[in-house]
Amino acid sequence: MTTGTVFDIGYQRYTEVREGRGRSRQAIFKDGVRIALGFGRGGRAKILPWFFIAVLSVLGLGFALVAGAANRLGGPGTAEKVHLPSHSDYYGIASIILFVFGAVMAPELLCRDKRDGTINLYLVRPVTGGDYVMARWAALFAVMTVVAWLPQFLLFLGLSAGDPAPIVYLQQHWIDMPRFLLAGAAMALYVTTLSMLTASFTSRRAYASVFLVGLFVITTPFTVGLAQEIGGKAGQWISMFNLTNIPVHVNDVIFGNVSEVTEQAPARKLGSVILVSWYFVWTLVPGAVLWWRYRRLG
């Protein structure tokens, strides 16, 4: 048997490269992704994100299975003929799940740091408050985007595989892919920005989550009822304040048709330019406020 000796070489000064602010931002971004997905945390931290990812994926797979079965039973194109939900309808139907996902995840990324006081450690490192919040925002946006895209990919693969002529299906429907990528990114941008802004106002995760879910859930019946009651142009503008529909209108513009969710919304009559501009108001303004709030910190 060989024996060895362990020598304590003492404290060693760090003489290698220091990568500065870019590395700092990247580290905060990476940490944000890990927090959002529960990586490096206990089992409980993984339950919620992966539950939502599973539900959204099952929804996408369900659409694919139903459409595939319809096409097999009724022949190619049956799913489209009977208007079964597809790529253009997915974000409208799944929007509430995505909103709740954002409402749960954003406070995890911002509120914990404030409540635990960890934000004070970030702000004395080579990053500014703006760097910190933008890196956290980017982390949630990346996760939200992937979570939004994943079921659409599953749906696309399912529809292709389920079609009796997959190659023909791909040739005819390839355009759906850039459309759902763009619409998914738009949905993620909206949900991420509003969720992060709300989470920035409190250190208590539950308050932020409940407020956000309430905001998304309550504005829908309230604006729908009021818009129908008032009617006309005013009703259309009131309908614009249905927060769950704002990114779905953009989805409709991208796909060039009206999804089942926004079919009855008076706001859709206002036209694409107004709907897309309204969407940017609801993403850029909250984004600027979020950045400004953290920029002040240091």
Add this chain to the structure above:
Amino acid sequence: MTTNGTNGAALIAVERLTKRYGDVVALNGVSFEITDGITGILGENGAGKSTAIKILLGLLQPTSGSAMILGQDATDTVAARARVGYMPEHDCLPTQPSAAEFLTHMAEVSGLPPSSARTRAADTLRHVGLFEERYRAIGGYSTGMKQRVKLGQALVHDPALVFLDEPTAGLDPAGREEMLALIRKTHREFGISVLFSSHLMADIERTCDRIIVLQGGRLVQSGEVRQFTKEMETVFIEVDDNRDALVAALARRGVQVAVEHTGLTIEGPDESVYDHVRDALVEAEAPLRRMAPRRRALTELFEPTTMSS
């Protein structure tokens, strides 16, 4: 003067620094310089210690005056912070990640590449005595272990200067001893300069080379700890009889005494005082009941009459 090794400047140079919050003056025209070593900032709660540290870290903007840290203006310290560590007084640790993961992350946030960050995190945890426990979630640590993680995250990126804000707060006597030993080790073995704020005179005395005393936002004293604590020493003498004769005998030998309710106090004595006391006791035929060196209490230290600089 010891320098930061980059441009010949002091590690910290503060000039007429003032910070006001409305009518409240947290710092009032404070000037000092800090060089290599362990420097203590002593002051009661509200003296301006944390405000000074926050200004130096760029977390607060001064109302007037200037503060330079590692040769850079404290109002724009983003780049300099890569060479600065900070251990806050209050809780600042996440509960879910392990100490190893957290320190690796903090090293990366300080600009270290991921592979170096992992190595530095493991080394630092070994130096602060948490190597065996490094994969446990921080939420399950004791107060003493959490203080070590706080110190570890301040050191993990190998700063030139580390700010420790009340590092012994909340620790039991054994934990406090260990923390003070770690702070001494931080400078003497690791070569990292330390700025250590505390309201505990004993901690500062036993750890620091130099001291800065703040009171009500003003700098009331600064200098070498050895000299400073010597000035704060007193000898307390209690006799059974002939106290007035003893005072007179001491006065004849040039020793100034303060008469207290139960005895006499000699301030800032040097070694020769003990010989004079012995001779005066014999001359005055005063039976000695007790003679003991004594340090002033912190409350005495902060009395304006004793602190005038």
